[in-house]
Structure formats: C-alpha cells, structure tokens
Amino acid sequence: MISPQLTTTDRTTVKRAAERASDDRAAAYAVLDEGLVAHVGIQVDGQPFVIPMVYGRDGDRLILHGSVASRLMRGLAGGLPVCVTVTLVDGLVLARSAFHHSMNYRSVVIIGDARRIDDPDDVSAALDALVDHLVPGRVAELRESTPAEIRQTLVLELPIDEASLKARTGGPRDDEADLDLPVWAGVVPLHLATTEPVPDPGSVGHPVPSTVAGWSRPTQIP
Amino acid sequence: MISPQLTTTDRTTVKRAAERASDDRAAAYAVLDEGLVAHVGIQVDGQPFVIPMVYGRDGDRLILHGSVASRLMRGLAGGLPVCVTVTLVDGLVLARSAFHHSMNYRSVVIIGDARRIDDPDDVSAALDALVDHLVPGRVAELRESTPAEIRQTLVLELPIDEASLKARTGGPRDDEADLDLPVWAGVVPLHLATTEPVPDPGSVGHPVPSTVAGWSRPTQIP
Numbered sequence: 173m174i175s176p177q178l179t180t181t182d183r184t185t186v187k188r189a190a191e192r193a194s195d196d197r198a199a200a201y202a203v204l205d206e207g208l209v210a211h212v213g214i215q216v217d218g219q220p221f222v223i224p225m226v227y228g229r230d231g232d233r234l235i236l237h238g239s240v241a242s243r244l245m246r247g248l249a250g251g252l253p254v255c256v257t258v259t260l261v262d263g264l265v266l267a268r269s270a271f272h273h274s275m276n277y278r279s280v281v282i283i284g285d286a287r288r289i290d291d292p293d294d295v296s297a298a299l300d301a302l303v304d305h306l307v308p309g310r311v312a313e314l315r316e317s318t319p320a321e322i323r324q325t326l327v328l329e330l331p332i333d334e335a336s337l338k339a340r341t342g343g344p345r346d347d348e349a350d351l352d353l354p355v356w357a358g359v360v361p362l363h364l365a366t367t368e369p370v371p372d373p374g375s376v377g378h379p380v381p382s383t384v385a386g387w388s389r390p391t392q393i394p
Numbered sequence: 395m396i397s398p399q400l401t402t403t404d405r406t407t408v409k410r411a412a413e414r415a416s417d418d419r420a421a422a423y424a425v426l427d428e429g430l431v432a433h434v435g436i437q438v439d440g441q442p443f444v445i446p447m448v449y450g451r452d453g454d455r456l457i458l459h460g461s462v463a464s465r466l467m468r469g470l471a472g473g474l475p476v477c478v479t480v481t482l483v484d485g486l487v488l489a490r491s492a493f494h495h496s497m498n499y500r501s502v503v504i505i506g507d508a509r510r511i512d513d514p515d516d517v518s519a520a521l522d523a524l525v526d527h528l529v530p531g532r533v534a535e536l537r538e539s540t541p542a543e544i545r546q547t548l549v550l551e552l553p554i555d556e557a558s559l560k561a562r563t564g565g566p567r568d569d570e571a572d573l574d575l576p577v578w579a580g581v582v583p584l585h586l587a588t589t590e591p592v593p594d595p596g597s598v599g600h601p602v603p604s605t606v607a608g609w610s611r612p613t614q615i616p
Contacts, residue, residue, distance in 0.1 A: 208483055208497065208584075211433035213444035222435035222444050222479040224501050257444040261430055261586070266606065270525045270536050271543040275430065279446050303492045313577055314492050321493040343594045355535055356603050357594040362430075364483070365587035371580040372565045374573055381578050384488065 200337040202392040203278045204229045207258040208306065208364075212236065214244065214252050227256070228298070228305035233329040234282060235298045235305075240326045248328055249288035256282045256330060264360040267344035268353045274340060276359065282335040286328040292319065298327045309383040364389060422559040424614040425500045426451045429480040430528065430586075434458065436466065436474050449478070450520070450527035455551040456504060457520045457527075462548045470550055471510040478504045478552060486582040489566035490575045496562060498581065504557040508550040514541065520549045531605040586611060 210227040213220055223244055228235040234256060238245035248254055263276035289295050299322070300311045344357050369384050371377075432449040435442055445466055450457040456478060460467035470476055485498035511517050521544070522533045566579050591606050593599075 208486075209481055209499070211435075211444050211446075211479055211481070213433075213435035213442035213477070215437040215442050219475050219505060220435035220437050220442055220477045221505070222433050222477045222503065224433075224479060224481040224499065226497055253441050255435070255442045255444045257433055257446060259431055259433070259446040264430075264528055264609075266529060266532065268536070269543070270521050270533065270539050271547070273525050273528065273532075275448055275528070277431070277446065281444065283441060283443070299492050303495050306486055306495065306497075307488060307582075310488065310495075311492065314490070315572075315575065317492050321491070325493070343592070346594075350537075351596055353537065355537075356597045356600055356606060358597050358606075359592045359594075360529075360606060360609055361589045361592060362586055363589070364584055367583045367585070369580050369582050370565070371578065372568075375578045375580050378578055384578060384580075384582060387486075387582055 196337065197332075199392075200280045200332070200335060201229065202390070203260060203280045203337060204234070204258055204332075205305070206260055206389045206391055207280075208389075209258075210234070210236070211257045211259070212244075212248075213255040213257070214247055216243075216247060216252075226302060226306065227258070228302035229332070230298060230301040230329075232332050234332055235301050236286065236328045236330065237299065237302060238326055240324060242326065245326045245328070248286045249326060251285050251287075254284065254286050254330065261362050262341070263362050265340075265344050266357055266360065268346045268350040268355045268357050272344055272346055272350075274344070276340050276342070276361075278337070278339040280335060280337050282330060282332055284330055284334050286330045289327045289329055292322050295322045295325065295327045298329065299325065307383055307387060313381060313383065363391065418559065419554075421614075422502045422554070422557060423451065424612070425482060425502045425559060426456070426480055426554075427527070428482055428611045428613055429502075430611075431480075432456070432458070433479045433481070434466075434470075435477040435479070436469055438465075438469060438474075448524060448528065449480070450524035451554070452520060452523040452551075454554050456554055457523050458508065458550045458552065459521065459524060460548055462546060464548065467548045467550070470508045471548060473507050473509075476506065476508050476552065483584050484563070485584050487562075487566050488579055488582065490568045490572040490577045490579050494566055494568055494572075496566070498562050498564070498583075500559070500561040502557060502559050504552060504554055506552055506556050508552045511549045511551055514544050517544050517547065517549045520551065521547065529605055529609060535603060535605065585613065 259279040265274040487496040
C-alpha cells in the first residue's frame with residue numbers, strides 16, 4: 173500500500189528553510205501534474221548532468237522516455253541513481269532589501285533508481301501517460317502506437333517514494349528596520365500562459381479540438 | 395579573451411538530435427537572461443541532487459547564492475563539479491501520433507567547478523546582479539546590502555565556458571503516412587505571464603514603480 177505521506181529520508185529531508193517543506197503526497201502530485209518539464213540529474217564519469225525532459229505521472233510512478241540510442245537514457249536504464257526535480261514558478265518576491273528578495277515556487281524532488289519498462293503493453297500505456305500528461309485527453313484522438321515506435325522508445329519508470337515537496341508562498345519578509353523605507357514591496361505573480369494554437373499546414377482551417385482550444389494547467393497554489 | 399563560441403567538449407557535445415544544438419554564446423546568454431530559475435545538479439554520497447535556484451548572469455560568469463549554512467552551497471564552494479541547467483518552455487508540439495509529440499524549448503547546460511566569491515565588494519556586486527536579473531533596475535531602488543547581510547550570504551560564480559545550448563522550434567514532424575489522418579496537429583505556444591502586482595501591506599496605495607509595473611522577460615525565440 174502506498175502511504176499518503178512521501179518517504180523522507182536523510183537524503184530528502186529539507187535542511188534549509190524546513191518550514192517550506194512538506195511530505196504530503198497529494199500536494200506533491202498536484203505539482204507533478206501541473207509541471208511540463210522535469211530536470212533529470214545523473215552523474216557520468218564524475219560529472220553531474222542535468223537534462224530537461226518531458227515526463228508523465230502514472231499513479232505512483234514517474235514516467236520518463238527517450239531514444240534507445242541516448243547515452244543518458246541507457247545509463248538510467250542501467251540503474252544509475254537519479255534525481256528528478258519539477259519546479260513551478262509562482263511569483264517574484266520584491267522586498268525592501270536585496271537580501272530578502274525571493275521567489276514563490278513549488279518544487280518536488282524525487283530520488284531513486286529508474287527501471288526500464290520492458291513489456292510492450294506497459295510501454296504503450298506509459299507513452300500514453302506521457303502524452304495525456306502534456307495534453308489531457310489527447311491520446312483518445314490518436315491512432316495506437318505501432319510496434320516499431322514502441323521498440324524505438326526507451327521508457328523508464330521511477331517510483332515516487334523517496335521524495336520531498338518544497339514551496340514558498342506569500343509576500344516579502346522584510347527586516348523590521350526596513351519597513352518604513354520608501355520602497356515598493358510585494359509580489360509579481362507569474363504563471364504559464366498560452367496564445368492561440370498554431371495549426372500545422374495540414375490542419376489549417378480544421379476545427380481545433382477542445383483538448384487543444386481549452387488547454388490549461390490545473391493549478392493549486394497553496 | 396572570451397570566445398564568441400562556447401567551449402564544447404566531449405562532455406557537453408550534444409549526441410542526440412545534434413541539429414538542435416548550438417555553441418553560440420550570444421544565443422545562450424539570451425536564454426540565461428530570460429530564465430528565472432536554474433536547476434543545479436551535484437552529487438553527494440553517490441546520489442545526484444537537482445535543486446532549483448535563483449541565479450544571475452554577470453558577464454561571462456553565472457552567479458548562484460544561498461545561505462552559508464546550506465550543505466549544498468558549502469559542497470559547491472568546496473569545489474564539487476556542478477551542472478547548471480536553465481530551460482525555457484516555448485510550446486507543446488502536437489503531432490498526429492503519440493510518438494512525434496514533443497515540446498518546443500530552449501535550454502542551456504553549463505558544467506564546471508563553482509568558486510566562492512570572497513571579496514565583500516564582489517559579493518555585493520554579485521548579489522546586485524542576482525536582483526537585477528530577476529527585476530531589471532530594481533537595485534537602484536534599494537538601500538545597499540549591509541556587511542552582516544553580505545557575511546550571511548554564500549555567493550558562487552561559475553564560469554560560462556563549458557556549455558551548450560539546445561533548442562527545438564517549429565511544428566510537428568509527422569510520418570508521411572500519418573499526414574492524412576483526421577487529427578488536428580500544430581503547436582500550442584507557451585510563455586511566462588504576469589498578473590497585477592500584489593503590494594505588501596505597507597505598500598498598499600503606493601505607486602507601483604515602472605520596474606515592477608512594466609516587468610517582462612526579454613524573449614528571443616529563434
């Protein structure tokens with residue numbers, strides 16, 4: 173059974189600003205479901221690398237994918253320890269001193285060992301989870317993935333278990349002595365926004381499906 | 395003299411989708427100047443960690459900062475190899491197959507060894523670069539950082555040298571055989587947007603400075 177709490181270990185316990193940390197699984201999943209890009213960290217030959225990747229969440233596992241020819245993906249499939257971080261930027265925090273400037277954000281850090289998904293049906297399901305993560309409902313509009321496509325794709329799953337959520341919300345926290353300075357202080361809220369969808373040449377003049385026209389991210393700013 | 399090209403080595407040479415890679419320093423700086431959050435990767439006790447951090451660019455160096463009490467920051471200051479990645483998400487690419495779904499993005503990966511900045515004047519200048527990176531012109535509105543604030547802040551510089559830029563632009567690249575499928579294909583453009591600034595209680599009713607009211611990111615989508 174999956175615990176409603178994430179497992180915090182020595183490695184994921186937030187040491188700094190611990191009041192910003194949470195081990196609530198539902199809140200972490202809300203961040204993962206809103207994010208579009210994960211930053212994936214592995215170490216190769218003594219050097220860390222951080223690579224942006226599309227991802228999806230399928231229940232209690234995170235799905236990553238790439239080409240079977242990718243060195244990074246092969247390293248991950250070979251059992252290298254990995255860290256996957258998803259960050260949402262919610263606002264700029266403008267204080268009355270440079271020192272107290274900050275950012276409002278929500279961030280989930282997951283560590284563990286990724287595992288390659290071998291079963292073709294599970295690969296297909298995981299790819300669907302990736303596409304429906306980006307555009308909910310999109311898979312139902314598409315043909316099924318072909319066996320050749322499934323063979324060319326290396327899909328990894330990472331259990332969402334050893335993980336932590338960190339967030340900052342609210343306005344600046346200025347020093348008492350600075351409160352009377354004649355400096356505007358507050359928050360500039362930020363969010364990801366869309367503009368009009370741009371059709372491919374073959375789709376010009378065709379109706380835009382509601383999955384695309386109504387696309388937005390579910391946001392749960394705490 | 396700094397080369398207008400970034401140094402690509404075996405470690406930063408983009409192996410996959412090499413047509414998406416560039417070593418143009420100006421284009422990489424445009425990405426760094428637009429981004430707000432860097433994902434910083436280091437390895438500790440055999441486990442990679444990827445942490446989101448505010449950053450700034452000061453000429454040919456990237457500035458990171460944190461508390462002198464932060465284990466991550468002390469590790470970095472101690473000379474651990476680091477990878478800093480900044481990613482901008484420009485759009486969802488919806489193809490006619492799940493396989494060809496993609497993301498338009500620009501991403502800069504920098505690797506190297508960070509170095510602690512010791513000189514208090516240089517720390518102060520680096521902190522200013524961080525704040526003016528978030529909100530251009532903001533530093534001119536603030537009092538100077540105090541010696542105590544400078545002592546409490548650990549500021550690191552990472553030379554922007556061994557680095558690479560990767561980007562995807564444009565519409566979906568479907569298989570020929572899929573072009574006649576009755577599926578809408580195209581791009582959903584994405585960008586970071588603001589809403590009305592929210593004043594701190596002490597700033598309610600005060601005029602919002604143009605640095606805040608006119609805040610936007612310089613965007614150079616290729």
